[in-house]
Amino acid sequence: xxxxxxxxxxxxxxxxxxxxxxxxxxxxxxxxxxxxxxxxxxxxxxxxxxxxxxxxxxxxxxxxxxxxxxxxxxxxxxxxxxxxxxxxxxxxxxxxxxxxxxxxxxxxxxxxxxxx
Numbered sequence: 001x002x003x004x005x006x007x008x009x010x011x012x013x014x015x016x017x018x019x020x021x022x023x024x025x026x027x028x029x030x031x032x033x034x035x036x037x038x039x040x041x042x043x044x045x046x047x048x049x050x051x052x053x054x055x056x057x058x059x060x061x062x063x064x065x066x067x068x069x070x071x072x073x074x075x076x077x078x079x080x081x082x083x084x085x086x087x088x089x090x091x092x093x094x095x096x097x098x099x100x101x102x103x104x105x106x107x108x109x110x111x112x113x114x115x116x
Contacts, residue, residue, distance in 0.1 A: 027044050027051050031102055038070045041053035052083075078112030
């Protein structure tokens with residue numbers, strides 16, 4: 001029996017989260033992608049705290065296309081991470097393929113100084 005797209009993503013997500021966990025010194029950079037928007041947050045899983053979050057819905061993020069929005073979110077989350085004293089993160093693609101908007105966000109965050 002073939003899995004639906006959502007079931008497949010949920011299975012991949014569980015597999016990834018077994019391995020990746022965020023700490024205060026190396027938080028998890030979690031990415032969520034909806035049909036229109038993209039969201040990124042830095043999570044400390046040990047204390048159960050979100051250190052910083054950015055989305056393409058934020059007022060300071062101006063983008064005409066979804067890819068530009070993803071790039072702006074990547075830069076912004078990297079800036080917020082450096083303000084919080086974080087330079088290294090564990091990238092959690094949340095079951096999405098590393099391609100398209102997820103890849104653009106990751107590359108923009110790397111260019112802005114985040115290491116992962």
